[in-house]
Amino acid sequence: MRLQVATRHAIFSVLELAAQPHRQMSAVDIAEKYAISPNHLAKVLRTLGREGIVDASRGVGGGYRFVGNPKRLTLFDIIAIFEPIGPTTGGFEAGDDTSEGQALRLVMNEIEDTARATLSSITIDTMLKIARRSKGASIETVIRKAAGQ
Amino acid sequence: MAEEQHFTIRPACAADIEPIIRLDAAVTTTPKPAYWEALFKDCQSRRKQHFLLVAVKDDVLLGFIAGEIRAWEFGSPPCGWVFAIAVDPNTRLSGMGADLFQAICDAFRRAGITKVRTMVARDAQLVMSFFRAQGMMAGPFVELEKDLDE
Numbered sequence: 639m640r641l642q643v644a645t646r647h648a649i650f651s652v653l654e655l656a657a658q659p660h661r662q663m664s665a666v667d668i669a670e671k672y673a674i675s676p677n678h679l680a681k682v683l684r685t686l687g688r689e690g691i692v693d694a695s696r697g698v699g700g701g702y703r704f705v706g707n708p709k710r711l712t713l714f715d716i717i718a719i720f721e722p723i724g725p726t727t728g729g730f731e732a733g734d735d736t737s738e739g740q741a742l743r744l745v746m747n748e749i750e751d752t753a754r755a756t757l758s759s760i761t762i763d764t765m766l767k768i769a770r771r772s773k774g775a776s777i778e779t780v781i782r783k784a785a786g787q
Numbered sequence: 788m789a790e791e792q793h794f795t796i797r798p799a800c801a802a803d804i805e806p807i808i809r810l811d812a813a814v815t816t817t818p819k820p821a822y823w824e825a826l827f828k829d830c831q832s833r834r835k836q837h838f839l840l841v842a843v844k845d846d847v848l849l850g851f852i853a854g855e856i857r858a859w860e861f862g863s864p865p866c867g868w869v870f871a872i873a874v875d876p877n878t879r880l881s882g883m884g885a886d887l888f889q890a891i892c893d894a895f896r897r898a899g900i901t902k903v904r905t906m907v908a909r910d911a912q913l914v915m916s917f918f919r920a921q922g923m924m925a926g927p928f929v930e931l932e933k934d935l936d937e
Contacts (some may be wrong), residue, residue, distance in 0.1 A: 712916070751909060756925065759915035767922065 639753055645720040647674055647682045652716055653769065654694055655704035656762045684719075689719055706762070713765065714757035723754065737753035794844040794883060796890045797852065799827060803841050806848035814873045826853060838894050842874070850874040852887040861928060866902040867895035872917075889908050890920050895906055906930060 641649070650672045655663060669676040683702050686692045692704045709780055717723050733739035761769075799807065804827050812818035830837040835856075842850035852872045860867040869891060874884045892903055906925055907915045 709920075721805070730893050755909040755912075755915065759919050761916055761920065764916070766918045768924075769921070 641717065642721045644678070644682050644685075645717050647672070647679050648686055648716050648720055649713065649765075651672075651679065651683055651686065651702070652691060652704065652706070652711070652762055653765055654707070655702055655768055656708045659704045659708075662695060662699065662703050664701040667701070685719060686716075691716070708763040708766070709761055711762045712758050713760045713762075714754065717757060721758070723750075794839055794849060794886075795840045796842050796886060799830065799839040799841045801827070803848055803851070805840070809838075810848065810851065810875060813873070814876070829855075835898055838891055839888050840894070841889060842887055844878075849878045850883045850887055852891050853889050854895070854903075856895065856898055857921050863928075864902075865900060866904055867891070867898075867900045869903060871906040872914075885915055885921060887916075895919050 651668050654668050654671065655661075656695075665676045665680045669679045683692060683694070686696050691704070691706045691711065692702045694700070694702050714723070731739070734743065804823055804866060807827075808820045808823050809816065811823065826837070827839060830839045837855045839853045840851065841848050850873060852869060854867055854871075856865055856870040857863075857868050868890070872884060872887060874887070895903055903923075905918055905923065909915075
């Protein structure tokens, strides 16, 4: 499963801001750490602001602040703001009216149900704990762990 | 959010079974007294493999956790399984669930176990989030099932 760029930016921003909820951070500060475009990130932060997840203040010393509940806000909540997610309920696709098409849909729905359950169960607070545990691990180790090896 | 609670965690005794049955029935809406009575007997007869711990405050049982050490099921080396946890709804967010989980993990560690597992319904978001918050991640097994009347 690959997340869209805006979704990844949103998750990184929320994690960065939630890690230090009393601190205001600028889009540039966050963009630098994750090597992403500050302009694109600013758009993402505005969307998060409209959703009541971050609060923006202007002027000197201004920036963004996390105002959500880290023990309740889940990865699923954030992803759902930026991209469609969930069982394959979209429109009719060629082959859907065959038994093979229905079998394929059944299997794809099983995968998506599992993904949804996983994303719905991981809160921002839990993500921060996972990030702390991953600190110092090489990217190869993280990929191997993610692949269950 | 509930206030900070001060409670004791200890192995269940016979007098705890009735309150465990009541708390479980309140949380799951499915009373199963015979199950809990049998589980308590198992814990008494196999104290090093079966664990039923309770959280008590002012002599009132407010939470419990149950688990056991299973060896070589599905080819897995011995590991601890948590198969039930419940906390009185008015006591939630006090850290009792986390302390119960830590207590049973400590019991597994003392028995030489280095891995703990559980199984959660996919749509039980609250329970799944709880175990995730304790550091649990997806394991190497996938649960499969089949309707036998197919």
